[in-house]
Amino acid sequence: xxxxxxxxxxxxxxxxxxxxxxxxxxxxHNGVALIDDQLEALAVQSYPRPFEVIIADNGSTDGLCxxxxxxxxxxxxxxxxxxxxxxxxxxxxxxAGVAAANGDFIAFCDGDDRVYPDWLAELTxxxxxxxxxxxxxxxxxxxxxxxxSWRHMEPPEKPYEIHGFLQVSPSCNLGIWxxxxxxxxxxxxxxxxxxxxxxxxxxxxxxGGVLGYAPKALVAYRLRDTLSGIxxxxxxxxxxxxxxxxxYRRYGMPQRPRxxxxxxxxxxxxxxxxxxxxxTRVPTGLWLFQAGNLLGRFTGSVxxxxxxx
Numbered sequence: 001x002x003x004x005x006x007x008x009x010x011x012x013x014x015x016x017x018x019x020x021x022x023x024x025x026x027x028x029h030n031g032v033a034l035i036d037d038q039l040e041a042l043a044v045q046s047y048p049r050p051f052e053v054i055i056a057d058n059g060s061t062d063g064l065c066x067x068x069x070x071x072x073x074x075x076x077x078x079x080x081x082x083x084x085x086x087x088x089x090x091x092x093x094x095x096a097g098v099a100a101a102n103g104d105f106i107a108f109c110d111g112d113d114r115v116y117p118d119w120l121a122e123l124t125x126x127x128x129x130x131x132x133x134x135x136x137x138x139x140x141x142x143x144x145x146x147x148x149s150w151r152h153m154e155p156p157e158k159p160y161e162i163h164g165f166l167q168v169s170p171s172c173n174l175g176i177w178x179x180x181x182x183x184x185x186x187x188x189x190x191x192x193x194x195x196x197x198x199x200x201x202x203x204x205x206x207x208g209g210v211l212g213y214a215p216k217a218l219v220a221y222r223l224r225d226t227l228s229g230i231x232x233x234x235x236x237x238x239x240x241x242x243x244x245x246x247x248y249r250r251y252g253m254p255q256r257p258r259x260x261x262x263x264x265x266x267x268x269x270x271x272x273x274x275x276x277x278x279x280t281r282v283p284t285g286l287w288l289f290q291a292g293n294l295l296g297r298f299t300g301s302v303x304x305x306x307x308x309x
Contacts (some may be wrong), residue, residue, distance in 0.1 A: 002188060002199065002247045016128050016177070022051035022120060023103030023178075027084065027093030029058040031111040032067045034222075038111050043073050047120035052078035055111070056097035059085035091187035091196040094171065096179055106181060110172040114142065114220040122217035123175040130212030132176040132204050134159060134169025141220035150230050150285030151223055159213040162198065163242070164254045171197035173219040180209060182233050193300070195240025199247070206251060227288055234289040238296020239303070246304035261309045264294055 023043060035055070042053055057064055068081045084096035098106055107123055109115055119135065126133045136156035154160060161167045171187075175198065183199055184203040187196050199212050209247060216286070224230045265275050268291050271282040280287075294309070301308050 023101035131209030135217030234292030242300025
């Protein structure tokens with residue numbers, strides 16, 4: 001495996017008891033405008049056991065530290081702020097958050113989303129049978145109908161997976177036992193163009209661990225709501241996918257079917273938003289996401305010397 005390959009633990013029994021303490025780790029960069037929404041959601045969790053919340057500040061300049069100092073929910077959430085600014089990137093911030101955590105189980109979420117009341121209860125319930133656990137996302141709560149139309153998201157009952165290979169999970173809704181996280185080497189900070197969450201969860205499974213899925217551990221996910229934002233995210237996702245293929249093809253990760261490239265190319269030509277709307281019938285944001293994703297896979301393939309289009 002790319003990180004922690006040598007000496008990776010082979011898990012033979014993933015049955016565990018409930019966590020003694022859960023550490024909720026939230027990487028944040030300039031998120032003061034939205035962080036309270038997430039903290040308020042964490043404050044009304046149905047989970048009856050102890051948990052702490054760690055804000056891993058990845059170089060914020062918007063007054064995040066001052067905002068959290070003496071926060072009204074600090075005692076209730078056992079809230080801590082840590083400086084995670086030594087290297088930019090959510091992977092580094094999450095690793096720094098885990099390094100500061102006291103819990104034997106880590107629950108990752110993001111500062112601009114909103115966890116559902118049963119999120120921790122459902123995530124930890126699945127964890128007793130798993131090395132790591134992914135949860136579900138929904139996009140209708142925090143996004144307009146127009147923005148929702150820019151992304152095709154899996155329904156909550158369907159786990160995320162790399163077709164023909166392994167199940168994966170986004171890090172905005174992921175739980176993992178602390179010892180497993182350390183055994184596989186944590187997040188690989190060199191995944192600076194996306195894909196670090198898939199990389200982590202695949203390493204867990206290739207080390208013999210089980211990636212569970214908790215469809216009721218639900219997070220309201222905030223989509224990019226500008227065309228420039230959706231473009232940047234789509235390019236990054238495409239580059240991350242190509243990096244994953246470069247690293248994991250020797251473990252059996254397949255290429256994308258060649259017919260997909262033909263279909264996407266035809267889609268981009270005939271659904272181009274510069275054409276009359278009556279012909280394309282496609283939201284501009286959705287077209288941009290597909291175009292950016294293809295560009296990202298192309299540039300990622302060049303950078304990592306592979307072919308993943």
